[in-house]
Amino acid sequence: MLHALVIFALAQFPQPPAQQQQAAPPPGTATIHGHIYAADSGQPLRKAQVRITANEIRENRLATTDANGAYEFTEVRPGRYNVSASKGSFVTMSYGQQRPTDAGRPIEISDRQTVDRLDLSLPRGGVIVGRIVDDFGEPLPDVTVSVQRYQFVQGRRTLVPEGRQSSTNDIGEFRVFGVPPGQYYLLATWRNFNAPAPNVNLNAPSPSERVAFPTTYFPGTTNVGDAQRITLAAGQQVDEVVMVMRATKAARITGTVTGSDGKPMNPAAVMVTQASGFAFNFIFGGQVRPDGTFIVNGLVPGDYRLIAQRAAPSPDGPEFASTTISVNGEDLADVHLMASRPSAVRGRVIVDPAAAQQLPPVVMLALFPVNLNGGIPVPPPPPARMADDFTFETKAPAERMRFTLGGMGPSPAGWAIRAVRLNGIDVTDGIDFKPNEEVSGLEIELTNKVAIVSGLVTNDRGQPAQQYTAIVFAQDKDKWTPGTRYQGIGRADQDGRFKISGLPSGDYYVIAVDRVEQGQWTDPEYLESIRPNAKSFSLLDGETRTVDLKLTSGT
Numbered sequence: 001m002l003h004a005l006v007i008f009a010l011a012q013f014p015q016p017p018a019q020q021q022q023a024a025p026p027p028g029t030a031t032i033h034g035h036i037y038a039a040d041s042g043q044p045l046r047k048a049q050v051r052i053t054a055n056e057i058r059e060n061r062l063a064t065t066d067a068n069g070a071y072e073f074t075e076v077r078p079g080r081y082n083v084s085a086s087k088g089s090f091v092t093m094s095y096g097q098q099r100p101t102d103a104g105r106p107i108e109i110s111d112r113q114t115v116d117r118l119d120l121s122l123p124r125g126g127v128i129v130g131r132i133v134d135d136f137g138e139p140l141p142d143v144t145v146s147v148q149r150y151q152f153v154q155g156r157r158t159l160v161p162e163g164r165q166s167s168t169n170d171i172g173e174f175r176v177f178g179v180p181p182g183q184y185y186l187l188a189t190w191r192n193f194n195a196p197a198p199n200v201n202l203n204a205p206s207p208s209e210r211v212a213f214p215t216t217y218f219p220g221t222t223n224v225g226d227a228q229r230i231t232l233a234a235g236q237q238v239d240e241v242v243m244v245m246r247a248t249k250a251a252r253i254t255g256t257v258t259g260s261d262g263k264p265m266n267p268a269a270v271m272v273t274q275a276s277g278f279a280f281n282f283i284f285g286g287q288v289r290p291d292g293t294f295i296v297n298g299l300v301p302g303d304y305r306l307i308a309q310r311a312a313p314s315p316d317g318p319e320f321a322s323t324t325i326s327v328n329g330e331d332l333a334d335v336h337l338m339a340s341r342p343s344a345v346r347g348r349v350i351v352d353p354a355a356a357q358q359l360p361p362v363v364m365l366a367l368f369p370v371n372l373n374g375g376i377p378v379p380p381p382p383p384a385r386m387a388d389d390f391t392f393e394t395k396a397p398a399e400r401m402r403f404t405l406g407g408m409g410p411s412p413a414g415w416a417i418r419a420v421r422l423n424g425i426d427v428t429d430g431i432d433f434k435p436n437e438e439v440s441g442l443e444i445e446l447t448n449k450v451a452i453v454s455g456l457v458t459n460d461r462g463q464p465a466q467q468y469t470a471i472v473f474a475q476d477k478d479k480w481t482p483g484t485r486y487q488g489i490g491r492a493d494q495d496g497r498f499k500i501s502g503l504p505s506g507d508y509y510v511i512a513v514d515r516v517e518q519g520q521w522t523d524p525e526y527l528e529s530i531r532p533n534a535k536s537f538s539l540l541d542g543e544t545r546t547v548d549l550k551l552t553s554g555t
Contacts, residue, residue: 025057028077030109034118035069036085040235044069045122048087054079054109056414056501058406080106080499083118090122091180091234096467096491100180101518103469108493125163125178126232130241132172132188139172140213140245144191147176147184147230152519152526154371154482159185159224181236183229186218188243212250214300220244251327253296255335257288257308260319260436264292265339267311272296274304299327308337318342318381320397340435342381342395347442349390355448359415365392365444367401370430371482392444396433403428403444416502418447418541428504429485449542454499457492457512457549464496465551468512471521472500475507475536480524489521505541509534512549 036048048065050073057079063071082104086092095118096105107115128147132140145166148159162184166174176186190213217227220243230238253272259265268288288294288308296306303326310319321337345367351359363386380401384394405417420428423441433439453472457465474486486506490498498512511534520526533552539545 025077027075028109029111030076030078030113030115032073032076032081032083032107032109032115032118034071034083034116034120036065036071036087037069037119037121038090039121039123042121045087045090048085048090048122050083050085050120052076052081052083054081056080076109078109078111078113080108080493082106083120085120085122087122089125089127089178091125091178093120093122095120098467101182103489103491103518105466105491106493106499108495108497123181124235125180126235127237128176128179128186128230128232128241129237129239130174130186130243132168132174132243132245134213135244135246139168139170140190141168141170141172142191143168143172143174143213143245144189145174145176146187146189147179148187149182149184152517152521152523155480155522155524156482157523179232181232181234183231185224185227186230186241186243188216188218188245190215190245210250210252210297211247212298212300213245214248214302216243216245218243220246248300249329250298250300251329252331253299253306253325253327253335254331254333255294255337256292257294257321257337257339258292259310259339260341264288264290265308265310265319265321266290266292268308269311270294270296270337271307271309272299272304273307274302301328302326306335306337308339310339318395318397340398342397343433343435343437343439345394345396345433345439345442347392347440347444349386349392350443350445351390352447358448359446362386363446364406365394366404366406367394367396368404370400370402396431396439398433398435400430400432402430405446414448414450415446416450418445418504420444447542450501451503451505451539451542452499452501452544453488453503453508453510453539453547454490454497454544455510455547455549456495456497457551458496459551464492465512465514466492466496468492468498468514468551469516469521470498470500470510470512470549471516471527471530471534472503472508472510473521473527475509477524477528479506480527482522487521503539505539505543507536507538509536510547510549511535512551514551514553 036045038045046065046067046069050063050071052073053060057077059077059079061073063073065071082094084092084094091100094104095107132143134140147162149162150157151160153160163179164176166176168174214222216222217224219228221227257265257268266288270286270288286294305322305324308321319339319341321339323337325332364383366383367380381395384392386392403417403420405415419426421443457468459465470490472488479486485504488500488503490500492498509531511530535547535549537547
């Protein structure tokens with residue numbers, strides 16, 4: 001799950017020119033045919049979008065169904081593919097899913113293979129229709145309405161958004177559609193983009209006259225523990241849902257932003273964000289005045305992070321200032337943000353000379369926050385390109401970051417980071433960067449000998465199991481951490497086999513379970529519960545290891 005702030009930040013930076021991108025691989029020889037149907041009627045779905053992805057070979061293609069619901073992919077390269085389909089108010093489904101919350105099953109495609117009748121049926125999404133009103137029953141326009149459900153993210157059960165959002169119209173009405181079957185919490189968020197709701201004056205001189213609307217759960221509470229769940233079946237519509245958002249005292253934050261040069265930071269902008277489970281709400285964005293002062297209006301009680309970013313590009317890299325604040329209804333004045341320059345990071349890529357000629361033409365190295373759970377990091381720098389002499393340079397904000405290969409997407413086919421060392425010390429799992437440092441002596445070792453764990457899973461009758469999740473996790477409990485490299489999952493392909501690649505060398509457990517909640521394999525308590533039934537094995541660098549398993553039920 002990518003952090004929205006990270007995506008926003010990367011969009012601000014120039015990406016590598018087209019001529020620097022890796023040359024397109026030669027076309028494949030396989031073909032995939034299929035149809036997309038409506039699950040309730042069995043009728044073919046016209047203009048449904050079908051996507052095939054194979055991360056290991058960086059393949060991502062899209063097709064649209066014809067009037068008969070048919071689609072086709074030609075010149076498909078060999079690989080392990082996931083196939084999904086979506087359309088309008090229907091629920092997006094992947095091949096092999098029994099429920100929308102399940103993981104899909106991969107399809108192993110070989111050269112010159114033709115896969116026929118790879119069909120998917122899409123259930124109609126649920127619909128929630130209702131109104132948002134204030135304390136006096138007056139409609140509230142421009143309120144964002146979304147549905148959330150509990151899911152395991154980085155080892156913690158938390159609320160995450162599901163599907164589409166809706167905004168209320170001028171009479172406070174909303175319609176959320178395309179919701180998968182399940183149990184949800186309905187969430188209403190009043191967005192403060194200097195466009196107050198009716199009868200709300202954010203700029204009133206008296207604090208008692210300035211009000212705003214806090215994030216509210218159905219039927220009208222700010223505490224999720226008091227919220228009511230809404231249960232939706234496939235295609236069900238729930239009408240006349242009325243939510244009351246109660247106005248509360250809105251605080252005003254005033255302060256200054258000083259650049260790393262000691263002068264008012266300008267031109268610059270201030271972003272105000274608030275954590276909400278794993279995700280966050282982008283509350284406000286405004287400009288810093290020429291004298292470095294800023295004003296933020298309309299903050300309801302809660303904890304926030306203020307991030308100021310210099311708007312003009314600098315040869316020293318992006319400049320940020322940030323602080324956290326707690327709002328209890330009273331105005332906060334003289335909030336001071338002091339910016340710092342990012343650290344200059346220089347290093348070199350280490351590759352086995354025998355494999356160096358097989359490197360792709362362009363190698364990109366990116367920094368990414370280690371732990372997004374419960375925190376809102378400043379945006380990372382754009383990916384850095386490895387030079388012809390295998391050196392690289394980048395800028396790192398004052399955060400705990402780790403290097404990834406290939407930027408925001410998957411690693412180049414067949415390659416992985418084997419180790420990252422700083423002055424001989426292993427920092428593969430993260431580096432704590434400080435502001436305005438000179439970081440040198442960094443070595444990033446790449447390898448094209450990627451370890452693979454695969455196997456066949458059979459049921460109690462000795463037949464290949466068709467529905468399961470294979471979970472590989474480290475024997476060392478200290479490595480059961482958010483975003484760990486020492487864990488992987490695999491799903492059964494059409495032959496009942498799983499495949500997990502890219503694990504570091506080490507000692508592992510592996511188990512195949514018939515049912516597991518999405519993301520639950522990141523929960524240390526769950527790993528401890530399945531550990532006694534798991535099979536242990538060791539994995540060497542670049543090893544291809546086969547581990548056949550019996551399906552475990554009732555876990």
